[in-house]
Amino acid sequence: MSIFVDENTKVVVQGLTGSQGRFHGLRNRDYGTQVVAGVTPGKGGSDVDGVPVYDTVAEAVAATGADASFVVVPPKAAPSAILDAAAAGIAFIVCITEGIPAQDEALFFNTLQRDFPATRLLGPNCPGVISPGKCNIGITSGDIALPGGPVGIVSRSGTLTYQALHELSQQKVGQTTCVGIGGDPVPGTSFIDCLAAFEADPDTRAVMMIGEIGGSAEEEAAAFIKDSMSKPVVCYIAGVTAPPGRKMGHAGAIISGSHGTAQAKMAALEEAGASVALNPTEAGERMVEIVKHLS
């Protein structure tokens, strides 16, 4: 099994006619994902390499039965694209857009919570989700993932998500699902959402969690691991050597004072019973050991 998506997931790509949308949307299709439609207002009736394009998500859903959306539009257009998808009944939205204002993120997150509680948003500013061999929505290179499980991956950082997949696949350890939740201030899906889903997924036997400095999401995840996880968790936190008080790349990664440091997060996770590695390679090695000993 997998979490959030599977081989039956039907995807509409919002922004399929743009260069990024076309590249990643078609790449997802080539991977085997059911990419059934594209949406670009004003371009309904056209197609992108055989994928029909509609003016609205509602039209795309009516025509194709799409139940997931891949949002690949600029920051200005992303909030309305996300809400349009939710209003059209899409249950799972992946938004990779980077650079959305935090005020917009807070507003559409809370609007979704209130008006569309059944809709899950992944992202924004995330690499997406891949269930190897079944479905790939986002910008992850499918060939670095290995089908068959037993490991679930959840990561806050884009490129480190790929690194985590790569470390495991190189060691012939497969993945059930790999979820990149993104590093923005208001992620639609949290570590805890993913940990809970992996805990409930019978095929996922162990979880790799990749965090980074800033915020308190890893500390919250640690509390969840301690109280609610029976499956082994291997963690890696990026930013041990980051200088304090500096913004490292995106909104997610800021440390001020001792709050949100890698050390504090690592201590919390260790205390929660997780295995905490010092680099992605070591995290991979620890997971290989854990998988070996799964009965």
Added chain:
Amino acid sequence: MDLYEYQGKQYFARYGIPTSPGGVADTVDEAVVQADRAGYPVVVKAQVKVGGRGKAGGIKLAADADEVRTHAAAILGLDIRGHVVHRLWVEHASDIAHEYYASFTLDRAAKLHLCMVSAKGGVDIEEVAATDPGAIARLHVDPVDGLSPEAAAALVAEAGLHPEARAQAAELLGALYRCYVEGDCDLAEINPLILTTDGRVHALDAKVTLDDNAAFRHPEWEQFAGSETSDERELLAKEKGLNYIGLSGSVGIIANGAGLAMSTLDVVNQVGGSAANFLDIGGGANADVMAAALEVINTDEAVRSIFVNIFGGITRCDEVANGIVEALGRVDLRSPIVLRLDGTNAEKGHEILAGHVSDRLVVDETMLGAARRAVALAGGDR
């Protein structure tokens, strides 16, 4: 982007948040002009983006023009925790009856806005939070609902503000919330917010952090632009639109994605080296970006080797490879490159690089292996 106090007060004024009359001065003479205009007594305040100005001698009260001259001369050029004062804010001194605290920021854990108000203002609020958490009244604000006047009134009452201050403070909170939301602030903070002896509530300080992602809808932010760094490498990087932070080691770092870049720093450190910088070339890095990144690192004389660590997602490895080849032709690199390239179009990338591999361009298959080679080439010094 953090604003200076005077910029924060100008920003507050757009949303109707009352402040003291005052003006900006870059010289002693200008300070006197502003003081005459604001009316004595005045406060002369150093404009630096660092806390603890008062303790460092950066805030002084002046009763007349002579005192303004003395204080302005002393404060201009003062080094406050590494920040040299080039600009002053001179404003009419208020007769303070009470000092409060008020702020809006995003509570990332709750995914809601958080308003904090305290009757214990004028001091380090983090210290108040640590020693007397009950002294801070907190209210989560759902962005869908916004802040109602009733909720603002209840909050200032809960915080224990003087009854005379409450109505004005509640109204000011409404204005501060508009400033925070419509003004796209990550933080809008007033410390102290004061009640004057003649019964007026206004902001005596302004701490505003703008959300850079919202710059596209705020043309007025242009006036706040300007560099906050004196690090020449960082200035060059900023000019080239790169996300660069200068450090003091000998291994230059180029990576895509903040997480991978941070992790690259960590790994270099773990294998006995030290990073010369943090540089995230982001998603969609093309030849120009790579060339610019190598150019910036090449200006750093402490660099002995350059570790380029790329895992392609949006970034396509063939474009990265083209960028490196092009940069090698464009930039006369002083240090060898150790490259690790994986992910989207990695094979194409390696094909492009095949004819260029030498002792100046080393390719390693793993992140850890590449880190070890880069550190070895840098001499392994820390």
